[in-house]
Amino acid sequence: xxxxxxxxxxxxxxxxxxxxxxxxxxLVFFLxxxxxxxxxxxxxxxxxEKEEQEVSAKNILFLIVQxxxxxxxxxxxxxxxxxxxxxxxxxxxxxELAANENLIAAIKTDPSAAYRHMINVLDxxxxxxxxxxxxxxxxx
Amino acid sequence: xxxxxxxxxxxxxxxxxxxxxxxxxxxxxxLIFFMxxTVFRREKKREIDWVSAEATRKIDExxxxxxxxxxxxxxxxxxxxxxxxxxxxxxxxxPIYAQNREIVIAVRGDRDVPYSKINTITKQLQxxxxxxxxxxxxxxQRLQRPRR
Numbered sequence: 001x002x003x004x005x006x007x008x009x010x011x012x013x014x015x016x017x018x019x020x021x022x023x024x025x026x027l028v029f030f031l032x033x034x035x036x037x038x039x040x041x042x043x044x045x046x047x048x049e050k051e052e053q054e055v056s057a058k059n060i061l062f063l064i065v066q067x068x069x070x071x072x073x074x075x076x077x078x079x080x081x082x083x084x085x086x087x088x089x090x091x092x093x094x095x096e097l098a099a100n101e102n103l104i105a106a107i108k109t110d111p112s113a114a115y116r117h118m119i120n121v122l123d124x125x126x127x128x129x130x131x132x133x134x135x136x137x138x139x140x
Numbered sequence: 141x142x143x144x145x146x147x148x149x150x151x152x153x154x155x156x157x158x159x160x161x162x163x164x165x166x167x168x169x170x171l172i173f174f175m176x177x178t179v180f181r182r183e184k185k186r187e188i189d190w191v192s193a194e195a196t197r198k199i200d201e202x203x204x205x206x207x208x209x210x211x212x213x214x215x216x217x218x219x220x221x222x223x224x225x226x227x228x229x230x231x232x233x234x235p236i237y238a239q240n241r242e243i244v245i246a247v248r249g250d251r252d253v254p255y256s257k258i259n260t261i262t263k264q265l266q267x268x269x270x271x272x273x274x275x276x277x278x279x280x281q282r283l284q285r286p287r288r
Contacts, residue, residue, distance in 0.1 A: 020164040023170075023171055030171065031174065040198055040199060041247075041274040041277050042197070046265065109258075111259070115249045115250065119275060126195035
Protein backbone atom coordinates (compact mmCIF):
# COMPACT_ATOMS: atom_id res chain seq x y z
CA UNK A 1 0.00 0.00 0.00
CA UNK A 2 1.50 3.33 -1.00
CA UNK A 3 1.70 5.52 2.02
CA UNK A 4 2.21 9.04 0.80
CA UNK A 5 0.05 8.99 -2.27
CA UNK A 6 -3.12 10.37 -0.74
CA UNK A 7 -3.09 13.87 0.58
CA UNK A 8 -4.92 14.32 3.77
CA UNK A 9 -7.82 16.72 3.40
CA UNK A 10 -8.27 18.40 6.75
CA UNK A 11 -10.22 21.59 6.72
CA UNK A 12 -8.41 24.54 8.21
CA UNK A 13 -11.58 26.40 9.18
CA UNK A 14 -12.97 26.64 12.65
CA UNK A 15 -16.26 24.72 12.71
CA UNK A 16 -18.96 27.32 13.16
CA UNK A 17 -21.97 25.07 13.07
CA UNK A 18 -21.84 24.33 16.79
CA UNK A 19 -21.03 27.91 17.79
CA UNK A 20 -24.68 28.76 18.28
CA UNK A 21 -25.11 25.77 20.56
CA UNK A 22 -22.16 26.82 22.67
CA UNK A 23 -23.42 30.37 22.93
CA UNK A 24 -26.92 29.32 23.84
CA UNK A 25 -25.57 26.95 26.44
CA UNK A 26 -23.69 29.79 28.08
CA LEU A 27 -26.73 32.01 27.77
CA VAL A 28 -28.98 29.48 29.47
CA PHE A 29 -26.38 29.00 32.17
CA PHE A 30 -26.32 32.71 32.97
CA LEU A 31 -30.09 33.00 32.80
CA UNK A 32 -30.64 30.18 35.25
CA UNK A 33 -27.94 31.22 37.71
CA UNK A 34 -28.97 34.88 37.87
CA UNK A 35 -30.82 35.62 41.07
CA UNK A 36 -33.04 38.64 40.99
CA UNK A 37 -33.24 39.66 44.58
CA UNK A 38 -36.19 41.90 44.81
CA UNK A 39 -36.39 44.54 47.43
CA UNK A 40 -39.55 44.06 49.35
CA UNK A 41 -40.79 45.55 52.54
CA UNK A 42 -42.97 48.04 54.33
CA UNK A 43 -41.96 51.56 53.37
CA UNK A 44 -42.29 54.39 55.82
CA UNK A 45 -41.04 57.96 55.88
CA UNK A 46 -39.64 59.09 59.19
CA UNK A 47 -40.21 62.66 60.32
CA UNK A 48 -37.31 65.03 59.81
CA GLU A 49 -35.33 65.56 62.95
CA LYS A 50 -36.88 68.15 65.28
CA GLU A 51 -39.93 68.38 63.11
CA GLU A 52 -42.19 66.48 65.39
CA GLN A 53 -45.60 68.06 65.34
CA GLU A 54 -48.17 68.43 68.00
CA VAL A 55 -51.45 66.89 67.03
CA SER A 56 -54.69 67.06 68.86
CA ALA A 57 -55.37 64.05 71.02
CA LYS A 58 -58.60 63.17 69.29
CA ASN A 59 -56.72 62.38 66.08
CA ILE A 60 -54.47 59.79 67.62
CA LEU A 61 -55.05 56.13 68.07
CA PHE A 62 -52.37 54.57 70.21
CA LEU A 63 -51.47 50.99 69.47
CA ILE A 64 -49.23 49.94 72.30
CA VAL A 65 -47.28 46.79 71.51
CA GLN A 66 -46.60 44.77 74.63
CA UNK A 67 -43.54 42.53 75.08
CA UNK A 68 -45.71 39.44 74.57
CA UNK A 69 -47.03 40.72 71.26
CA UNK A 70 -50.50 41.70 72.39
CA UNK A 71 -51.72 45.17 71.55
CA UNK A 72 -53.29 47.72 73.84
CA UNK A 73 -55.54 50.08 71.94
CA UNK A 74 -56.08 53.50 73.41
CA UNK A 75 -58.00 56.28 71.78
CA UNK A 76 -56.19 59.53 72.21
CA UNK A 77 -58.76 61.30 74.36
CA UNK A 78 -60.06 58.57 76.56
CA UNK A 79 -58.15 56.71 79.19
CA UNK A 80 -60.01 53.61 78.25
CA UNK A 81 -57.78 50.79 77.09
CA UNK A 82 -58.58 47.66 75.23
CA UNK A 83 -56.25 44.68 74.93
CA UNK A 84 -56.51 42.82 71.65
CA UNK A 85 -54.55 40.32 69.60
CA UNK A 86 -52.64 41.97 66.78
CA UNK A 87 -54.83 40.31 64.14
CA UNK A 88 -57.75 42.41 65.29
CA UNK A 89 -55.95 45.70 64.81
CA UNK A 90 -56.81 45.97 61.12
CA UNK A 91 -60.56 45.77 61.78
CA UNK A 92 -60.43 48.27 64.63
CA UNK A 93 -58.36 50.71 62.63
CA UNK A 94 -60.63 50.45 59.61
CA UNK A 95 -63.59 51.42 61.74
CA GLU A 96 -61.72 54.29 63.30
CA LEU A 97 -60.48 55.54 59.94
CA ALA A 98 -64.01 55.45 58.56
CA ALA A 99 -65.06 57.69 61.41
CA ASN A 100 -62.08 60.02 61.23
CA GLU A 101 -59.89 60.10 58.16
CA ASN A 102 -57.28 62.33 59.77
CA LEU A 103 -56.52 59.68 62.33
CA ILE A 104 -52.89 58.98 63.10
CA ALA A 105 -51.99 55.43 63.99
CA ALA A 106 -49.31 55.73 66.64
CA ILE A 107 -47.49 52.45 67.10
CA LYS A 108 -45.91 52.63 70.50
CA THR A 109 -43.68 49.67 71.13
CA ASP A 110 -42.26 48.42 74.38
CA PRO A 111 -38.44 48.52 74.28
CA SER A 112 -38.21 44.84 75.12
CA ALA A 113 -40.81 43.72 72.58
CA ALA A 114 -39.39 41.75 69.66
CA TYR A 115 -39.09 43.46 66.29
CA ARG A 116 -41.54 40.98 64.75
CA HIS A 117 -44.34 42.10 67.07
CA MET A 118 -43.93 45.67 65.93
CA ILE A 119 -43.85 44.56 62.29
CA ASN A 120 -47.01 42.52 62.81
CA VAL A 121 -48.80 45.61 64.01
CA LEU A 122 -47.31 47.81 61.30
CA ASP A 123 -48.50 45.23 58.79
CA UNK A 124 -52.05 45.45 60.16
CA UNK A 125 -51.92 49.22 60.05
CA UNK A 126 -50.73 49.17 56.44
CA UNK A 127 -53.42 46.71 55.50
CA UNK A 128 -56.05 48.95 57.04
CA UNK A 129 -54.86 51.59 54.60
CA UNK A 130 -53.63 54.11 57.15
CA UNK A 131 -51.50 56.83 55.59
CA UNK A 132 -50.47 58.60 58.75
CA UNK A 133 -48.34 56.39 60.90
CA UNK A 134 -46.13 57.30 63.80
CA UNK A 135 -43.51 55.05 65.36
CA UNK A 136 -42.75 55.57 69.00
CA UNK A 137 -41.26 53.74 71.92
CA UNK A 138 -42.84 53.32 75.31
CA UNK A 139 -41.12 55.46 77.89
CA UNK A 140 -39.84 58.26 75.69
CA UNK B 141 -43.74 43.78 -23.67
CA UNK B 142 -44.45 40.18 -23.00
CA UNK B 143 -43.42 38.75 -19.70
CA UNK B 144 -40.95 36.01 -20.31
CA UNK B 145 -42.71 32.67 -20.44
CA UNK B 146 -45.82 34.10 -18.85
CA UNK B 147 -44.00 34.78 -15.60
CA UNK B 148 -44.63 31.27 -14.34
CA UNK B 149 -41.69 29.26 -15.40
CA UNK B 150 -39.06 30.37 -12.99
CA UNK B 151 -39.17 28.99 -9.51
CA UNK B 152 -38.29 31.34 -6.71
CA UNK B 153 -34.72 30.84 -5.62
CA UNK B 154 -35.43 31.66 -1.99
CA UNK B 155 -34.32 29.03 0.44
CA UNK B 156 -36.86 27.68 2.90
CA UNK B 157 -34.28 27.08 5.63
CA UNK B 158 -33.95 29.36 8.60
CA UNK B 159 -30.57 31.02 8.18
CA UNK B 160 -28.46 29.59 10.94
CA UNK B 161 -25.17 31.23 10.19
CA UNK B 162 -26.09 34.34 12.18
CA UNK B 163 -27.56 32.35 15.06
CA UNK B 164 -24.24 32.37 16.92
CA UNK B 165 -24.05 36.14 16.61
CA UNK B 166 -27.54 36.54 18.03
CA UNK B 167 -26.78 34.20 20.89
CA UNK B 168 -23.52 35.94 21.71
CA UNK B 169 -25.22 39.30 21.60
CA UNK B 170 -27.80 38.13 24.13
CA LEU B 171 -25.05 36.58 26.21
CA ILE B 172 -23.04 39.78 26.30
CA PHE B 173 -26.15 41.77 27.12
CA PHE B 174 -26.88 39.60 30.14
CA MET B 175 -23.27 39.59 31.26
CA UNK B 176 -23.07 43.36 31.10
CA UNK B 177 -26.36 44.01 32.87
CA THR B 178 -25.73 41.54 35.67
CA VAL B 179 -24.90 43.29 38.91
CA PHE B 180 -23.04 41.17 41.36
CA ARG B 181 -23.92 41.43 44.99
CA ARG B 182 -21.47 43.61 46.76
CA GLU B 183 -22.12 42.50 50.26
CA LYS B 184 -22.21 39.21 52.03
CA LYS B 185 -25.56 37.73 52.74
CA ARG B 186 -26.28 37.53 56.43
CA GLU B 187 -28.27 34.83 58.07
CA ILE B 188 -31.22 36.41 59.74
CA ASP B 189 -34.70 35.23 60.55
CA TRP B 190 -36.88 37.44 58.40
CA VAL B 191 -40.00 39.11 59.56
CA SER B 192 -43.02 38.59 57.37
CA ALA B 193 -45.94 40.82 56.58
CA GLU B 194 -48.97 40.52 54.36
CA ALA B 195 -48.76 44.13 53.26
CA THR B 196 -45.26 43.57 51.83
CA ARG B 197 -44.71 45.65 48.73
CA LYS B 198 -42.05 45.65 46.10
CA ILE B 199 -39.80 48.66 46.53
CA ASP B 200 -39.76 50.47 43.24
CA GLU B 201 -36.33 51.95 43.54
CA UNK B 202 -33.09 51.50 41.65
CA UNK B 203 -30.63 49.18 43.26
CA UNK B 204 -28.04 51.88 43.68
CA UNK B 205 -30.52 53.91 45.70
CA UNK B 206 -31.00 51.22 48.29
CA UNK B 207 -28.75 50.86 51.29
CA UNK B 208 -29.07 47.71 53.32
CA UNK B 209 -28.83 47.97 57.05
CA UNK B 210 -28.62 44.56 58.64
CA UNK B 211 -29.34 43.82 62.27
CA UNK B 212 -28.32 40.26 63.06
CA UNK B 213 -29.70 38.08 65.81
CA UNK B 214 -27.25 39.37 68.40
CA UNK B 215 -28.17 42.95 67.61
CA UNK B 216 -25.04 43.86 65.68
CA UNK B 217 -25.62 46.43 62.94
CA UNK B 218 -23.92 45.95 59.57
CA UNK B 219 -23.69 48.40 56.69
CA UNK B 220 -21.74 47.42 53.57
CA UNK B 221 -20.19 44.45 55.37
CA UNK B 222 -18.92 46.56 58.21
CA UNK B 223 -19.94 46.14 61.79
CA UNK B 224 -21.10 49.47 63.10
CA UNK B 225 -21.74 50.57 66.65
CA UNK B 226 -25.25 51.89 67.25
CA UNK B 227 -24.12 55.43 67.96
CA UNK B 228 -22.00 55.59 64.79
CA UNK B 229 -24.85 54.86 62.37
CA UNK B 230 -25.62 58.53 61.75
CA UNK B 231 -21.96 59.24 61.12
CA UNK B 232 -21.73 56.43 58.57
CA UNK B 233 -25.02 57.15 56.82
CA UNK B 234 -24.64 60.92 56.58
CA PRO B 235 -21.95 60.93 53.85
CA ILE B 236 -23.85 58.26 51.93
CA TYR B 237 -26.97 60.38 52.09
CA ALA B 238 -25.03 63.48 51.09
CA GLN B 239 -23.88 61.69 47.94
CA ASN B 240 -27.28 60.37 47.04
CA ARG B 241 -30.36 62.14 48.29
CA GLU B 242 -32.61 59.48 46.86
CA ILE B 243 -31.31 56.85 49.20
CA VAL B 244 -33.72 54.44 50.82
CA ILE B 245 -32.55 52.58 53.89
CA ALA B 246 -33.74 48.99 53.86
CA VAL B 247 -33.69 47.79 57.44
CA ARG B 248 -33.18 44.05 57.43
CA GLY B 249 -33.65 43.10 61.02
CA ASP B 250 -33.81 39.76 62.69
CA ARG B 251 -37.27 39.01 63.99
CA ASP B 252 -36.20 38.66 67.62
CA VAL B 253 -34.25 41.89 67.96
CA PRO B 254 -35.75 44.00 70.75
CA TYR B 255 -37.55 47.11 69.58
CA SER B 256 -35.26 49.44 71.52
CA LYS B 257 -32.60 48.57 68.92
CA ILE B 258 -34.86 49.55 66.05
CA ASN B 259 -35.77 52.76 67.84
CA THR B 260 -32.10 53.66 68.26
CA ILE B 261 -31.52 53.02 64.57
CA THR B 262 -34.46 55.09 63.36
CA LYS B 263 -33.30 57.93 65.63
CA GLN B 264 -29.81 57.69 64.14
CA LEU B 265 -31.19 57.67 60.61
CA GLN B 266 -33.29 60.73 61.38
CA UNK B 267 -30.17 62.45 62.68
CA UNK B 268 -28.43 61.59 59.41
CA UNK B 269 -31.37 62.99 57.45
CA UNK B 270 -32.13 59.70 55.73
CA UNK B 271 -35.84 59.56 56.42
CA UNK B 272 -36.94 57.18 53.70
CA UNK B 273 -36.88 53.82 55.38
CA UNK B 274 -38.18 50.41 54.47
CA UNK B 275 -38.58 47.59 56.89
CA UNK B 276 -37.59 44.70 54.70
CA UNK B 277 -40.03 41.83 55.07
CA UNK B 278 -40.95 38.60 53.41
CA UNK B 279 -44.41 38.25 51.97
CA UNK B 280 -46.67 36.39 54.33
CA GLN B 281 -49.59 34.42 53.02
CA ARG B 282 -52.26 33.33 55.36
CA LEU B 283 -54.08 30.54 53.69
CA GLN B 284 -56.96 30.30 56.07
CA ARG B 285 -58.07 33.79 55.21
CA PRO B 286 -59.98 34.65 52.06
CA ARG B 287 -58.19 37.06 49.79
CA ARG B 288 -59.46 40.54 49.72
